[in-house]
Amino acid sequence: MTIDTPTTTPQDWASDQEVRWCPGCGDYSILKAVQTLMPQLGGTPENTVFVSGIGCAARFPYYMNTYGMHSIHGRAPAIATGLAMARDDLDVWVVGGDGDMLSIGGNHLIHALRRNVNLTILMFNNQIYGLTKGQYSPTSEVGKVTKSTPFGSLDQPFNPMSVALGAEASFVARTHDLDRKHMMEMFRRAREHRGAAFVEVFQNCNVFNDGAFAAITAKGARDDMLIPLVHGQPIRFGAEQEKGVIVDDQGRARIVSVADVGEDAILVHDEARAEPGLAFMLSRLSAGPYEPTPIGVFRAVARPDYGSETNRQLAAAQDKAGPGDLTALLHSRPTWDVD
Amino acid sequence: MADLDQTNEPVELDRVIIRFAGDSGDGMQLTGDRFTSASAVFGNDLSTLPEFPAEIRAPAGTLAGVSAFQVHISDHEITTPGDAPSVLVAMNPAALRSELHQLIVAGTLIVNTDAFEERNLTKAGYRTNPLTDGSLERFTVYEVPMTTLTKDAVAPLGVKPRDAERSKNFFALGLISWMYTRPSAPTLDWIDEKFGSKPQMAAANRAAFAAGHAFGETAELFEHPYSIRPAPHAPGTYTNITGNTALAWGLVAAGQMAKLPIFLGGYPITPASDILHELSKHKNFGIRTLQAEDEIAGIGAALGAAFGGHLAVTTTSGPGIALKSETMGLAVSLELPLVVIDIQRGGPSTGLPTKTEQSDLLQAMYGRHGESPIPIVAAYSPARCFDVAIEAARIALKYRTPVLLLSDGYLANGSEPWLLPQVVDLPDISVDFATETNHIDGDGNPEFWPYLRDPDTLARPWAIPGTPGLEHRIGGIEKADGSGNISYDPANHERMVHLRADKIAGIANDIPPVTVVGDVDDANLLVVGWGSTWGAIDGAVNRCRARGHRVAHAHLVHLNPFPANLGEVLQRYPHVVVPEMNLGQLSRLLRAEFLVDAKSVTKVRGVPFSAGELEAAFLKEMGA
Numbered sequence: 001m002t003i004d005t006p007t008t009t010p011q012d013w014a015s016d017q018e019v020r021w022c023p024g025c026g027d028y029s030i031l032k033a034v035q036t037l038m039p040q041l042g043g044t045p046e047n048t049v050f051v052s053g054i055g056c057a058a059r060f061p062y063y064m065n066t067y068g069m070h071s072i073h074g075r076a077p078a079i080a081t082g083l084a085m086a087r088d089d090l091d092v093w094v095v096g097g098d099g100d101m102l103s104i105g106g107n108h109l110i111h112a113l114r115r116n117v118n119l120t121i122l123m124f125n126n127q128i129y130g131l132t133k134g135q136y137s138p139t140s141e142v143g144k145v146t147k148s149t150p151f152g153s154l155d156q157p158f159n160p161m162s163v164a165l166g167a168e169a170s171f172v173a174r175t176h177d178l179d180r181k182h183m184m185e186m187f188r189r190a191r192e193h194r195g196a197a198f199v200e201v202f203q204n205c206n207v208f209n210d211g212a213f214a215a216i217t218a219k220g221a222r223d224d225m226l227i228p229l230v231h232g233q234p235i236r237f238g239a240e241q242e243k244g245v246i247v248d249d250q251g252r253a254r255i256v257s258v259a260d261v262g263e264d265a266i267l268v269h270d271e272a273r274a275e276p277g278l279a280f281m282l283s284r285l286s287a288g289p290y291e292p293t294p295i296g297v298f299r300a301v302a303r304p305d306y307g308s309e310t311n312r313q314l315a316a317a318q319d320k321a322g323p324g325d326l327t328a329l330l331h332s333r334p335t336w337d338v339d
Numbered sequence: 340m341a342d343l344d345q346t347n348e349p350v351e352l353d354r355v356i357i358r359f360a361g362d363s364g365d366g367m368q369l370t371g372d373r374f375t376s377a378s379a380v381f382g383n384d385l386s387t388l389p390e391f392p393a394e395i396r397a398p399a400g401t402l403a404g405v406s407a408f409q410v411h412i413s414d415h416e417i418t419t420p421g422d423a424p425s426v427l428v429a430m431n432p433a434a435l436r437s438e439l440h441q442l443i444v445a446g447t448l449i450v451n452t453d454a455f456e457e458r459n460l461t462k463a464g465y466r467t468n469p470l471t472d473g474s475l476e477r478f479t480v481y482e483v484p485m486t487t488l489t490k491d492a493v494a495p496l497g498v499k500p501r502d503a504e505r506s507k508n509f510f511a512l513g514l515i516s517w518m519y520t521r522p523s524a525p526t527l528d529w530i531d532e533k534f535g536s537k538p539q540m541a542a543a544n545r546a547a548f549a550a551g552h553a554f555g556e557t558a559e560l561f562e563h564p565y566s567i568r569p570a571p572h573a574p575g576t577y578t579n580i581t582g583n584t585a586l587a588w589g590l591v592a593a594g595q596m597a598k599l600p601i602f603l604g605g606y607p608i609t610p611a612s613d614i615l616h617e618l619s620k621h622k623n624f625g626i627r628t629l630q631a632e633d634e635i636a637g638i639g640a641a642l643g644a645a646f647g648g649h650l651a652v653t654t655t656s657g658p659g660i661a662l663k664s665e666t667m668g669l670a671v672s673l674e675l676p677l678v679v680i681d682i683q684r685g686g687p688s689t690g691l692p693t694k695t696e697q698s699d700l701l702q703a704m705y706g707r708h709g710e711s712p713i714p715i716v717a718a719y720s721p722a723r724c725f726d727v728a729i730e731a732a733r734i735a736l737k738y739r740t741p742v743l744l745l746s747d748g749y750l751a752n753g754s755e756p757w758l759l760p761q762v763v764d765l766p767d768i769s770v771d772f773a774t775e776t777n778h779i780d781g782d783g784n785p786e787f788w789p790y791l792r793d794p795d796t797l798a799r800p801w802a803i804p805g806t807p808g809l810e811h812r813i814g815g816i817e818k819a820d821g822s823g824n825i826s827y828d829p830a831n832h833e834r835m836v837h838l839r840a841d842k843i844a845g846i847a848n849d850i851p852p853v854t855v856v857g858d859v860d861d862a863n864l865l866v867v868g869w870g871s872t873w874g875a876i877d878g879a880v881n882r883c884r885a886r887g888h889r890v891a892h893a894h895l896v897h898l899n900p901f902p903a904n905l906g907e908v909l910q911r912y913p914h915v916v917v918p919e920m921n922l923g924q925l926s927r928l929l930r931a932e933f934l935v936d937a938k939s940v941t942k943v944r945g946v947p948f949s950a951g952e953l954e955a956a957f958l959k960e961m962g963a
C-alpha cells in the first residue's frame with residue numbers, strides 16, 4: 001500500500017556518498033526510482049537494509065542512507081536470507097547484476113526464490129560484465145563478441161524470467177530503466193509482496209553494451225516491442241492495441257493480430273494463477289530484446305514466507321516446551337549423581 | 340575350561356578395554372554406545388572411540404564394511420580409549436580379520452560362530468577357518484552362535500527370521516553386559532523408549548538382550564563375570580556426552596549467556612552434521628537453523644544474521660572451510676562476530692571422511708586471501724567442547740571477529756563422563772549494541788562511525804539494523820579508519836591491516852596463560868599439544884614420569900593468538916616435542932614464532948595416538 005502523507009523525503013534515503021557509476025549509466029535512473037519510491041512506501045531508513053554482491057549494480061547500497069552491506073560476488077541472496085530469517089521486522093532488499101545473480105550467485109538466487117525468503121530482489125540486467133570491463137555474461141546473446149570471446153560466445157543465455165519461474169518464485173516481474181513510473185510500480189509491488197520478489201530491470205550499460213535494449217525500450221519502439229502484462233486485462237500491445245497474445249490450440253503462447261482472432265480470443269493476464277506454466281510461456285514469448293517482450297508482473301502468488309514460517313516453528317516449540325531452560329537441557333540425557 | 344566348582348562371584352578389575360566389531364549393518368555403534376551409557380550411569384570413568392566406514396552400507400561381510408567401537412572403562416581416571424583392547428567381540432570373519440591385530444596377546448575373543456561360514460570367510464579373505472585352523476591359539480576364544488541363539492530367543496514373539504537376526508547385536512550386548520556386570524535397566528529402558536512405536540521390535544531386542552545375559556550366566560562357558568568399581572569422581576551430577584553434543588550445547592549456552600538468539604547456517608557434512616541436527620531440536624531456545632544450499636550459503640546466511648544482531652554460527656569440516664574462506668575474509672573485513680566450527684577429518688579432499696585428523700590448523704591459521712587473522716580455539720576432550728564453544732562465542736562477540744573453533748572426528752563422536760556445570764557458574768558473555776552516534780562531523784552534527792574502535796579491545800561498535808540514526812553501510816572494500824567509508828588510500832589500507840592484526844594479537848591479554856602439568860621445575864622434556872591428543876599425551880606423560888623421567892605437558896586451547904606466556908614457557912625446557920595428527924603443523928608455527936627446536940611426532944592414520952605410542956616417542960626423544 002502506498003501511504004498518503006510520507007514522513008520521509010527522497011533526500012532522507014540518499015546517502016552522502018558520491019555516486020560513482022559511469023555518466024549515462026542506466027543505474028542512475030534505477031537509483032532515482034528507488035529513492036523516489038521509498039518515502040511512498042512508509043518504511044524507515046533504519047528498518048531498511050540493502051544487501052548486494054559485487055559488480056556495478058552492487059554499489060547500490062552505498063548510495064542509500066539505510067543499513068547496507070556490500071558483500072561478495074554472488075552471495076548477496078544467501079547473506080540476505082540469514083538476515084531476513086533472523087530479523088523479519090526488517091525490509092531487506094537485494095541488488096545485483098546479471099553476472100552476480102545468474103552466474104556466480106545463481107545457486108543462491110534460485111534457493112532464495114524457492115524458499116520464498118522475504119526479500120525484494122532487483123536484478124539489473126545489462127547482459128554484460130561491466131565492472132570487470134566487458135566480458136560476456138550469462139544473459140548475453142549467443143555469438144557475443146567480447147574480450148573473453150573474440151570469436152563470439154557459445155553459451156545459450158539465461159532468460160531471467162524463466163529461471164525465476166522455474167525456481168518457484170512467488171513474485172516475478174520485469175521493467176526497464178527508461179520508464180521510471182513503471183519501475184516504481186514494479187518495485188512497489190515487489191516490496192509489498194510478502195516473500196521473495198524478483199524484479200529484472202533491463203539496464204543500459206552505455207560503456208560496454210550500449211543500446212542492448214534500445215530495440216525494445218527506446219521511446220519510439222516501446223509501443224510495438226513491449227508487451228505490458230496487466231493483471232485482469234487482455235494482453236495487448238501496439239500503438240492501437242492492435243496486437244495481442246493468445247494460447248493457440250497447440251498450447252503455445254503466440255502473438256497475433258487482434259483483428260484476426262477477435263478480442264475474446266486474447267489471453268487475459270492472471271498473475272495470481274497458482275500454476276506457473278502460463279507465466280513461463282509468456283516468459284518464452286521473446287527470445288531476446290529484439291522481439292516483442294513482455295514487461296510487468298508475470299506472477300504474484302501468496303505463499304508463506306520463510307522467515308515467518310521459521311518464527312512459527314520457534315513459537316510452536318516454545319508453546320510446547322516452554323522457553324529454553326539450559327539447566328533442563330543439560331540434564332536431558334541419562335544422568336547419575338556422585339556424592 | 341569352565342571350573343564348575345567356582346561360584347559366579349565377579350572378579351574385580353581396575354579397567355577393561357573392549358572393542359565391538361562387526362559389519363556396518365550389525366549395529367556395533369549402537370551396541371558400543373549402549374554399553375558405554377550403562378557404564379557411565381554405573382559410575383565408571385570411560386573414554387570411547389567409534390570407528391566406522393564412510394559408506395552407509397559397504398558390501399556386507401567385506402573388510403571395507405567393518406564398523407568398530409572401542410570403549411575403555413575403569414575405576415580410576417582415564418583420558419584415552421585405551422592403547423589396545425583386551426576384549427574383542429567379532430560378529431563376522433571380516434571384523435575378526437580387520438580388528439584382531441589390535442587385541443592384546445592372550446586377550447579375550449568372543450566370536451559369532453554363525454557368521455563363520457564359507458561365503459563370509461571368503462569375503463574376508465580367509466582361506467581357512469581361523470576358528471579351526473589354530474591361528475587363534477594366542478587368545479582366549481569364546482565361540483557363541485549368536486545368530487542362532489537370537490533367533491531362538493525371539494521366535495516365540497512371532498518375529499520374522501530375517502528381522503530376528505537384526506537383534507543379534509542386543510544378544511552380544513546382553514552377553515558383554517553380563518560379563519562385566521553392567522546394570523541392565525538403562526539398556527532396557529532405552530529399548531522401550533527408542534522402539535516404543537514398534538512394540539514387536541522392542542520385544543525382540545529385549546528378548547535378545549535377556550538371552551545374551553542368560554547365556555553368560557548359564558552356559559558355563561565363562562568362568563566368572565568381572566566387575567569394575569565406579570571411579571572416584573568429584574561430587575555432582577554427571578552425564579555421558581559426545582563432543583558434538585557438548586559443542587552444540589555449548590552453543591546453546593553461549594546464546595543464553597550472551598542473551599542473543601543463535602543462528603546456525605550449515606550444510607550437511609561428516610563429521611559435523613550432528614551439531615546442525617542437535618541445534619535444530621532446540622527451537623524453544625529461539626535457535627534458528629538453516630540447512631543452506633551449500634557451504635558458502637551456510638556461512639553467508641550466518642554472516643547476514645550476525646549483521647542483524649544474532650550470535651551466528653556455521654559448522655563444517657575441512658573441505659567446507661575451504662569453501663567458506665572467502666566469506667571468512669569478508670567477516671574479517673566487516674568485523675562482525677561469527678563462530679566457524681571445523682570438525683576436522685582426514686584430508687585432503689574427501690580423504691577419510693569418517694576418520695579423525697588435525698590437519699586443518701594451518702588452513703585455519705592462513706587459509707584465506709589477504710592479511711586476514713582469525714582467532715583459533717581448539718577443544719581437547721569431548722566434554723570440553725562445551726566450554727570451548729562458549730569461549731569461541733565470547734571472543735567473537737567481544738572482538739567482533741570470526742573465530743575458528745577446531746574439533747575433530749575423534750572428539751565429535753567419542754564420549755566421556757561430564758560433570759554438568761551449574762548454569763550460574765557460566766561466564767556472562769553479553770555485549771552491548773551501539774545505540775548512539777559516536778562522532779561529530781565537520782559541520783558539528785552527530786554522526787555514526789562504524790569503524791571507530793574501542794581503545795582497549797580495538798573492537799568496532801556493533802550497530803544493528805533497526806537502530807535509528809546509526810544507518811551505515813559496510814562492505815568488503817577497504818574502509819577508511821573510523822568513518823568506514825570506502826577508501827583506496829594506501830596509507831589507510833596499511834593502517835587498517837595493522838589494526839585488524841593488532842586487534843587479534845591483543846586477545847592474548849584476555850586469555851589464560853598456558854599452564855604446564857607435570858614436572859614443572861626441572862623437566863627435561865616439554866610435550867606441547869593441542870586438540871584431541873590431550874588424553875593420549877596426558878597418559879603417556881604420566882607413564883614416563885612413573886618411570887622416573889622428567890616430562891611435562893602443556894596443552895593449547897588458544898592457537899591464535901597463543902597465550903602470552905607461551906614463548907617464555909617453551910624456553911624453559913631443553914627439549915620440546917609436539918605430537919600431532921598431521922605432518923607437524925603446530926610445531927611449524929612454534930618454530931616460526933618462537934625459534935624453538937620443537938620436534939614433531941606425527942600420525943595420520945585416521946585414528947588417535949595411543950598413550951603407548953606417545954610414551955615410546957617421548958622415551959626415544961629423551962634417549963631413554
Ligand code: SF4
Pocket residue numbers: 020021022024025026027056057126130131204205206207208
Ligand atoms: S560499466 Fe556499464 S554498468 Fe557499470 S557503471 Fe559503467 S555504464 Fe554502468
